[in-house]
Amino acid sequence: MIELRDVTIMAGKFALEHVSFRIDSGKYAILMGRTGQGKTTILEAICGLKSIVSGKILVHDLDVSLWSPGERGIGYVPQDLALFPTMTVQQHLEFALRLRHATPRSMAERVAELSDVLGISKLLQRRVQGLSGGEAQRVALGRALSFHPSVLLLDEPLSALDETTRLEMHAVLRRVKETTGVTMLHVTHSKEDAEALADQRFVLEAGKVLESR
Amino acid sequence: MSQPYTSPEIAETGVRGQMARKSDVPFFLVMGGLSASFVVLIVLMLAADVMFTSFADFRDALLKPEIRAAFRLTLLSCSFAAIMSLWVGTPLGYLLSRYRFPGRWLVDTLVDIPVVLPPLVLGLSLLILFHLPIGGADGWRLETWFRDDVGFPVTYRWPAVILAQFSVACAFAVRTMRVTFDQINPRAEDVARTLGCTRGQAFIQIALPQAWRGMIAAGTISWARALGEFGPILIFAGATRMKTEVLSTSVFLELSIGNLDAAVAVSLLMVLMAVTVLLILRAIGMRLTA
Numbered sequence: 001m002i003e004l005r006d007v008t009i010m011a012g013k014f015a016l017e018h019v020s021f022r023i024d025s026g027k028y029a030i031l032m033g034r035t036g037q038g039k040t041t042i043l044e045a046i047c048g049l050k051s052i053v054s055g056k057i058l059v060h061d062l063d064v065s066l067w068s069p070g071e072r073g074i075g076y077v078p079q080d081l082a083l084f085p086t087m088t089v090q091q092h093l094e095f096a097l098r099l100r101h102a103t104p105r106s107m108a109e110r111v112a113e114l115s116d117v118l119g120i121s122k123l124l125q126r127r128v129q130g131l132s133g134g135e136a137q138r139v140a141l142g143r144a145l146s147f148h149p150s151v152l153l154l155d156e157p158l159s160a161l162d163e164t165t166r167l168e169m170h171a172v173l174r175r176v177k178e179t180t181g182v183t184m185l186h187v188t189h190s191k192e193d194a195e196a197l198a199d200q201r202f203v204l205e206a207g208k209v210l211e212s213r
Numbered sequence: 214m215s216q217p218y219t220s221p222e223i224a225e226t227g228v229r230g231q232m233a234r235k236s237d238v239p240f241f242l243v244m245g246g247l248s249a250s251f252v253v254l255i256v257l258m259l260a261a262d263v264m265f266t267s268f269a270d271f272r273d274a275l276l277k278p279e280i281r282a283a284f285r286l287t288l289l290s291c292s293f294a295a296i297m298s299l300w301v302g303t304p305l306g307y308l309l310s311r312y313r314f315p316g317r318w319l320v321d322t323l324v325d326i327p328v329v330l331p332p333l334v335l336g337l338s339l340l341i342l343f344h345l346p347i348g349g350a351d352g353w354r355l356e357t358w359f360r361d362d363v364g365f366p367v368t369y370r371w372p373a374v375i376l377a378q379f380s381v382a383c384a385f386a387v388r389t390m391r392v393t394f395d396q397i398n399p400r401a402e403d404v405a406r407t408l409g410c411t412r413g414q415a416f417i418q419i420a421l422p423q424a425w426r427g428m429i430a431a432g433t434i435s436w437a438r439a440l441g442e443f444g445p446i447l448i449f450a451g452a453t454r455m456k457t458e459v460l461s462t463s464v465f466l467e468l469s470i471g472n473l474d475a476a477v478a479v480s481l482l483m484v485l486m487a488v489t490v491l492l493i494l495r496a497i498g499m500r501l502t503a
Contacts (some may be wrong), residue, residue, distance in 0.1 A: 047407045070409040082400035086422040096408040147408065 001025045002046060002151055002183060004209075007055030011041040014207075018055075021202055021209045025060070028177050028184045030194040033204030039187040040079065042204070043153045046185070047076045059151055070099075075144030075152040075182070079159070081136055083128040089115075089139050090124040096147035114142045117179055118172060134165035138172065145180065152176075154186040158193055170196045259484060266477045274467075274478035283458040284482070286371065290459060291439040294378035298386035298435035299428060306390025306431075307416060311399060327384040336377060336448030343368050343449075373450035374457055378439035385438050386431040393427025394420065426498060433494045437487055460486075 003022040008015065016038045023029040033039050044050035046057055048069035057065045064072045084092060093111045094102075102110070115121040118138040123131065128139060137157055144152060157173075158166050174197065177184060186197065194201055201212045274280055308314075309321055327335060343359075346352040360366040367373050401423075402415040410418065443461040450457040452466060460483050467476040 049403050049406065068411075069403075069406040070411065072407070073409075074407060076404060076407040078400050078404060080398070080400055082398055082404045084401055084405070084419055095405070099409040099414070143404075143408070 001058070001060050002029075002185060003056075003058040003061075004042075004046070005056040005058065007045065007057060008053040009038070009041055009045050009050060010053055011038060011050065014038065015053075016041060016207050019207075019209050020055075021211065023183055023185060023200055025183055026177075026181045027199040028173075028186065028197050029200040029202060030198040031185060031187045031202045031204060031209070032189060032191075032194060033187075034189060037204045038207070039204055040155055042209075043076070043155050043185070043187060046151075047074045047153055048072050049076075073147070073149050073151075075147075075149035077137075077140045077144050077152070077154045077157055079155040079157075081140040083131075083136060083140060083143075085128060087128065088124065089120060089126050089128065089131075089142075092128070092139050092143040093124075093146050095143060100147060110146060114146060117175060118142050132165075133161050134168060137161065137169060141172070141176065145176065145182070148180075150183060152182045152184045154184065156188055157186065158188065158190065166192075173197055262477055262481050262484070266474060266481060270474045271478045271481065274475040275482065277475070279454045279458065280460075280463055280475070280479060282455045283460050283463045283479075286374065286457075287440065287459040287461075287483075287486075290371065290375045290378055291436050294375050294382050294439040295386075295432050295436040297375075297379050298383040298439075299390075299432050301383050302386030302390045302431055302435070303421075303424070303428065305387045306392075307394050307420065309387070309391045310394035311402075324384055324387050327381045328388075332381070332442070332444030333448060335380060336445030339373075339377060339380065339445060339449040340368065368449065369451045369453065369457060371450070371457060374446050374459060377445035377449045378442045381442060381445070382435035382438040386435045389431035389434055390424070390427055393424050393431070397423045429494050429498050433491060436490055440483060440487060440490075 001022070001024055004019050007019045008017045009019070019042065031039055031042070041050060045052050046059075048064070048067060048071075052065060055065070056063050059072065059074065084095070087095070090111055093114055094107050097107045097110060111124070112121075115124060118141060120135065120138050120142065123135060123139070128136065131139065141154075141157070154173075158169050161169060170193070173184075173186075176182065186193070188194065202209050203212050275284075305324070309317065309324075330338075343356040344354055346354050356366070356368050365372065367376065397420060402410075402412075402419050405415040405419045406412065441461060442459075443465065446452075446457070446459060446462060447465070452458060452462045454466070458466065460479055463479045464476045464483075467473075467479060
């Protein structure tokens, strides 16, 4: 569950004021809105990269507003993916697990499981520079899911993909939701994505988030 | 040489005219000529040095114990100054690149001062810093404190050489590292933090491994700056033979006693050292890329 209660965020010149919404556990929520409305800012506030001025952010009824990004345990896939240029695909999947001092065996199991779900088993030893858009997207998704987060935030994950890859990714995202039960918040401006994936839909307009049916 | 210009009427009626054929030769002549003037100047200077000195002069100069001591001190002090510059320049470059803190513009400007300051002024400033009495004429002095309490006198000794080199070299290292981190996507460090990294872990595990190329560049430039350092060393460390003499000082000392042959030989030695260090660091860079 993710809940924003009366949250105000300052982001450079503009402010998002009194934002409130709630996503139920295990649901796939889509947040739509035009470019420049502050969708990314909301995601950054939820995962802790941007501090909020007032209000509360709750994850599973815990107030995480003052927690550091690492303590929140939220998976985050930014729009530019921001893969680690010096690491292989496998190292991406292991990164968060190493920080949690996972045993080599549990790490190997998790990598096998994730790469299977995401269809990247053949890429494990590759560096990230040569990956295609869809492959890079899957790696970023795997990195964010590796440590079993209860919440996953996706920032326009499909915007740069061609039509076929996009449909494939829809299937991958549905599979992720079914196999992990993670609560997802997906930011997009594509109606198609919303129709294909959403359990709950929100629209960000003029600084307000409204749930739409 | 050129085809006739196609008149507007023909263009308008839809007849496809041919563009007058223009040559790219003038472009390459002008650009190449201007570029070559600089490259040729460098080559000619080096060639003149080589032609001036004979191998025997070169060998004689290098066999002098004073020059050998200066060579050793130069190698050690430059390497030490470069390592210190990298050690300080990397975190400072990172902070300037990633964070907006109060007084950032001031720090940013201060860091550049050693670059723009006349070298003699820098040396004099160091000297004054270490000898300014605080609290009356018999007050506390930095140099006295270092000498008596720490047991490590600085002025007119080898530490002064390194400090003088470091104070300029580090400014270049900071600049280089800052540009390096500016070019590295900070989002990767952000994502690492959501995965559980502290800021420190994100710096060490994500930013630093991407910055090695910049670190090699910063190390090279610091080393080269330290090698060329002369004015501040002369004032702050003196030019005592066998003690605070580095190769740039040797050139000056040999020149001042009219020994032009030795001065040129030492200069050539410095050219060789600079080129060697440049090549070694380039090679390391290439190996890391491969």
